[in-house]
Amino acid sequence: MRKVFTLLTALFFLTFHSFSQLGGTHNYLDTSYIAPRNLAQQSDFLNNNSSFPAKPRDMWQLGVFVGLPYVDGDCPMAFKGAGSELSSYAWGGGISIRKAMGYVVSIKASLAYYNMQGLDYQRNRNFNNHPFVQQNYLTQTGGYIHNFHTTAIVPSLEALVSLNNIMFHNRQGRWNTYLLAGYTAFAYETKMDVVDANGAPYPFQTINSSAPRTEIRDQLRAMLDGSYETVALTNDRRPSLGNYNLRHSFSAGFGAEYRIAKKTSLGLEYKRIMTRDDYVDGWFRQSGDLVNPVFTSEWDNIGFLSLSVNQNLGNSKRRIPPLWWMNPLEFAYSELNNPKHMKLPKVKLDDADGDGVTDQFDLEPNTPPGAPVDTHGVSKDTDGDGVPDYRDKELLTLQNCFPVDEDGVGNCPEPECCKELREIIKTGGGPSDCKITDLPSVQFNGSSVKLTREAQSILNGVASQLKANPTCKVKVSGHGASNKAAQQLSWDRVSAIIRYLVERQGISNTRIIFEYGTEGDPNTVDLMGTTEEGPNTVPAPHPNLQKLK
CATH class of the missing domain: 3.30.1330.60 (OmpA-like domain)
Structure with a gap:
C-alpha cells in the first residue's frame, strides 16, 4: 500500500512540471453548447437585446480515489496494525460523482470504504472500556495495551466552493483549489485483539516499555495474532445498520485539482468527519476506577487524506469542461480588448478637404489635397513670407530678403558657398559622408x-x-x-x-x-x-x- 501511495504522489507532482498551462476559456457566442430551454436567452444576447449569455452545458466528473483514513481519538492511529493481510494496513478508497451548480459551487456525492488501525504503545490499567478486557487483564501485572481495527462504509454528499477560477487579473490555470462541507453517513464497526488464538491474554509485561515507540509497536505486531475477535462496545442509544453503527456526521475539508488534459485531472484532498461519537476507537473511558468510571472529554473524529484520478463525462462538442475550470471573466475582458460581439456606435466626422482636421474645427476648409496644415487646418507658412508651404519654392527665406515673389523666393542674391554646396550634393559627396563601407566581423x-x-x-x-x-x-x-x-x-x-x-x-x-x-x-x-x-x-x-x- 505504501508503494502505491508513493507512486500516485510522484505521478501527481510530475505532471505539474510536464505540462504547460491549460486555462479554461469559452466562446459564449457558440450556441451549440446551450441547452434548448436556454436558447431564448442566448438569442437575446446574440441580438444585443440582453447583456448576459445563457449558461453553457458542462460535463459531469467521475472520480476514483485512494488514501489514508485514520481515527483521531484516544488511541494513537497506526498505518500498520496486527496481522499480515491487506486488512492489517490503514487504507481507504472509493468513487465520486461531481456536478457544477455554477462557476463557484459544485455538489459531490461519494461512496468510500475505510479500513483503519489503532495501536497504543503504553501499558495501562484502564479496564473500563470492555468487560472482556477487565476479565483477562485485571489480575495481569503487565496491564493492557489497547489496539483496534475499524472498518467503515462512508457515503457523503458535500458542497465544494472553488477559490481560484474567478480570476480578475490572470488566466484560469491548471490548478483549482476548493473548500468542502456537507453530510456524511458514517457507518462503522470496531473490533479489538484482546486474546490470542487459545483465548489467553497477551503477556504485555514482556514488552520493553523503555524502547523507542516504533520498536514497542514492532514488538506488539509480533505478539498480536491480528484476529480482532472482540467487538468493541458502542453507544446502544444511537442508530445502527446490522453490525455497523450509523452516525449522521458533518464533514469538512479542502482540496486541490491539477488538470493534466482536457478531460482528466488529478486531485489531492483532506476531509475531516465529525462523528459526535466517542466509541469509534473502542476507548471511551479514561479512569481506571472500576466503580466511578469517567468518560473521555472529546469525540472521536475521522481524517482522510486521498489522491484521486478524475475524468470528465460528456460530449466535448456539446458540453464544456466543468464550470469550476472556467473563468467567465475571460470572455468579457477579451470583448473589451478586441470587440467582436459588442455593438459599437458608428462615428462619422466630416472632413471635406481631407487634411485630417474635421470640418467643425477647420479654419480653412478648402485646403488643396496634400497641403501641410496646422492643428486648425490652416496651410502652413514656415518662413512667414505670406506664401503657403505647398506653393513655396524657398521654405526658409531670410527676412532681410523680403519681399518674396509669388513662388516664395526672396530677392537676395545666392552666396558663393551655396553654389559650392549644391555642386557637392549633385556629385554625391559632402562632409557628412562616410567612406567606410565594409568592415570585418x-x-x-x-x-x-x-x-x-x-x-x-x-x-x-x-x-x-x-x-x-x-x-x-x-x-x-x-x-x-x-x-x-x-x-x-x-x-x-x-x-x-x-x-x-x-x-x-x-x-x-x-x-x-x-x-x-x-x-x-x-x-x-x-x-x-x-x-x-x-x-x-x-x-x-x-x-x-x-x-x-
Whole structure:
C-alpha cells in the first residue's frame, strides 16, 4: 500500500512540471453548447437585446480515489496494525460523482470504504472500556495495551466552493483549489485483539516499555495474532445498520485539482468527519476506577487524506469542461480588448478637404489635397513670407530678403558657398559622408567574452580606418535574442569590443553606436561604418548574468 501511495504522489507532482498551462476559456457566442430551454436567452444576447449569455452545458466528473483514513481519538492511529493481510494496513478508497451548480459551487456525492488501525504503545490499567478486557487483564501485572481495527462504509454528499477560477487579473490555470462541507453517513464497526488464538491474554509485561515507540509497536505486531475477535462496545442509544453503527456526521475539508488534459485531472484532498461519537476507537473511558468510571472529554473524529484520478463525462462538442475550470471573466475582458460581439456606435466626422482636421474645427476648409496644415487646418507658412508651404519654392527665406515673389523666393542674391554646396550634393559627396563601407566581423568562441588575437588584429584595422575617416562612426552590433542568457552574452561581447576601441585604440566613445540582442549568429559581432546617431552605452539587460565586469 505504501508503494502505491508513493507512486500516485510522484505521478501527481510530475505532471505539474510536464505540462504547460491549460486555462479554461469559452466562446459564449457558440450556441451549440446551450441547452434548448436556454436558447431564448442566448438569442437575446446574440441580438444585443440582453447583456448576459445563457449558461453553457458542462460535463459531469467521475472520480476514483485512494488514501489514508485514520481515527483521531484516544488511541494513537497506526498505518500498520496486527496481522499480515491487506486488512492489517490503514487504507481507504472509493468513487465520486461531481456536478457544477455554477462557476463557484459544485455538489459531490461519494461512496468510500475505510479500513483503519489503532495501536497504543503504553501499558495501562484502564479496564473500563470492555468487560472482556477487565476479565483477562485485571489480575495481569503487565496491564493492557489497547489496539483496534475499524472498518467503515462512508457515503457523503458535500458542497465544494472553488477559490481560484474567478480570476480578475490572470488566466484560469491548471490548478483549482476548493473548500468542502456537507453530510456524511458514517457507518462503522470496531473490533479489538484482546486474546490470542487459545483465548489467553497477551503477556504485555514482556514488552520493553523503555524502547523507542516504533520498536514497542514492532514488538506488539509480533505478539498480536491480528484476529480482532472482540467487538468493541458502542453507544446502544444511537442508530445502527446490522453490525455497523450509523452516525449522521458533518464533514469538512479542502482540496486541490491539477488538470493534466482536457478531460482528466488529478486531485489531492483532506476531509475531516465529525462523528459526535466517542466509541469509534473502542476507548471511551479514561479512569481506571472500576466503580466511578469517567468518560473521555472529546469525540472521536475521522481524517482522510486521498489522491484521486478524475475524468470528465460528456460530449466535448456539446458540453464544456466543468464550470469550476472556467473563468467567465475571460470572455468579457477579451470583448473589451478586441470587440467582436459588442455593438459599437458608428462615428462619422466630416472632413471635406481631407487634411485630417474635421470640418467643425477647420479654419480653412478648402485646403488643396496634400497641403501641410496646422492643428486648425490652416496651410502652413514656415518662413512667414505670406506664401503657403505647398506653393513655396524657398521654405526658409531670410527676412532681410523680403519681399518674396509669388513662388516664395526672396530677392537676395545666392552666396558663393551655396553654389559650392549644391555642386557637392549633385556629385554625391559632402562632409557628412562616410567612406567606410565594409568592415570585418569579430568572432567569439563558445560563451567567452574574451577577445582573441585575431579579433584584436581586426579591431586595430577598424581603428585605423576610423582615424582616417573622422566623419565616420562605427555601429557595433551583437546577436542573440533567444533568452536572457543570450541577450546578456551579446551585451558583454559588444562591451568588450567597445572597451578595446576606446581604451586601447583611443577612439572616442561618441563615435561608437552600441547595439545588442539582434537576430543572427550569437557568436558573431558585426561592425559597420555609418553616420547615423545612436547610443554609445546601454545598461546591462540582466546584470545577474553579466560576465564582463
